[in-house]
């Protein structure tokens with residue numbers, strides 16, 4: 311089926327041909343939603359842009375178009391307004407027909423415009439010698455969402471994580487692995503390095519303490535680059551550990567599976583890439599380095615800026631690797647489209663590699679390589695979000711805290727307990743002063759006993775929901791407290807969440823987790839991806855406003871109507887008519903019919919916040935409908951059925967929309 315806007319567009323295109331001839335067959339009708347509902351539903355602005363080429367007044371052009379428009383089926387007679395806008399008001403009968411059509415369409419009226427094309431979304435591409443931090447929230451969440459949308463639009467979509475898995479940062483970890491776990495290299499059988507965080511911390515402590523160790527670390531980098539088998543093996547172990555740690559976080563976030571194709575993957579191609587640039591005459595030697603001089607980029611003195619692709623010591627860099635990736639994606643993956651949701655601070659990098667990719671002939675006319683720049687996540691102080699100890703906040707901590715706070719009872723109970731003694735035991739320290747002194751290499755914590763105490767206690771608190779979930783063993787010192795919390799929660803949940811016959815403790819806890827994680831993802835997705843935003847648990851978890859809980863709740867409310875009326879929505883008679891009588895019904899209907907045009911816009915500008923905004927408005931319009939129109943109590947049977955159909959379509963649209971954002975609906979809250 312054709313969406314509403316597509317049908318209108320086709321009609322205006324016909325009118326253009328009839329009025330002004332075939333030459334205007336491809337003129338864009340410039341059709342947009344009406345700036346004000348007072349003027350109708352849509353407006354075409356094409357008359358204004360034709361004034362020059364036609365040498366006529368825009369109003370006169372608009373009048374001629376209106377005379378040639380054949381839209382009687384779709385809307386009331388169009389009118390010309392202002393300098394030459396053409397306004398359209400959709401007919402109720404047309405809206406009813408369109409709704410009937412999307413009712414039986416599993417795609418809810420969305421055209422698969424990407425069918426037959428292949429796309430890559432390059433995300434979240436962390437540097438894996440370190441733990442993921444707040445900087446990885448946006449690429450993960452937005453990358454996952456864009457990939458879901460492109461996939462739904464029909465593109466065969468590859469999710470490729472361009473991991474920073476090579477080079478200097480690995481030296482320290484490799485050296486530490488060899489020293490602390492000498493058996494790891496000979497014996498593959500389960501050597502437990504613990505988690506990356508503690509492994510990294512231990513390695514860093516060693517590195518800071520001992521200058522000999524620093525030399526060993528540097529040698530390891532040289533050996534790694536020279537392809538020494540044993541070093542490569544150690545490197546592989548560290549990468550595996552890191553990828554496993556990260557995968558747990560991705561699972562918690564509900565990301566779709568990624569293809570791990572890090573920088574190291576392109577090592578074999580780097581010399582080729584440079585040789586090809588040389589053959590093409592693009593290379594210039596500058597102070598011993600091989601460079602491509604960029605067009606449109608200048609240095610401080612106004613001279614053309616070089617992009618180094620091979621350093622004077624023969625080594626390659628981030629840009630060379632990305633060029634190899636471009637070439638590989640075009641020639642081997644055969645993609646038409648590549649999207650890089652990466653921090654805005656890398657805008658120059660991407661503009662430069664795309665330029666070189668084009669000049670080298672890898673990126674052709676019909677390829678679409680775009681950087682989708684991302685803003686930063688800020689703390690209340692307006693600076694990049696930090697943890698208490700002053701480093702970038704760990705991604706895992708943010709997720710766990712969102713989850714802890716997603717149930718006010720859980721949060722309150724956890725905060726009430728006395729964690730200090732437990733935290734010390736878990737830290738394996740006699741007191742906080744000793745702990746702070748011993749952790750001296752943990753930079754900012756050293757002289758800040760209070761901060762260490764607070765951070766440690768918070769870390770333990772964040773673990774509580776995980777312990778309650780039963781996926782990880784509870785350390786014996788914490789067992790009594792955790793058991794108490796569970797008991798108290800059970801009591802409260804019997805009263806306010808229907809714990810007992812209906813629902814199990816575990817299922818409620820899973821929902822709490824889902825709400826927390828959805829909230830943090832949605833808070834990110836609902837912001838324009840190019841701007842910075844201030845991170846706030848209170849805001850993201852609020853039941854009112856443009857939040858995940860608000861949207862989830864709208865869905866739950868509809869399921870509640872079904873349960874209350876003993877209705878299975880999917881069983882509603884496919885032939886029974888949709889009747890749009892009340893204003894709130896019309897408003898809801900129009901919103902339901904705009905899913906397609908909204909997704910087409912995202913296809914162009916890659917702004918997922920459009921989808922969030924759309925769903926927010928849909929939920930609001932649904933709530934207005936729900937407040938004003940009796941549903942189960944409707945007087946006439948056909949009105950009741952029609953309203954139930956509207957409920958069902960709204961629920962399906964919210965469910966689909968949220969799933970494209972990477973959020974699963976809940977059946978009850």
Ligand code: ARG
Nearest residue numbers: 432435436437472474632652
């Ligand atoms: N690893 C990089 C970083 O953490 C991001 C890589 C983005 N993707 C790419 N193809 N350059 O900054």
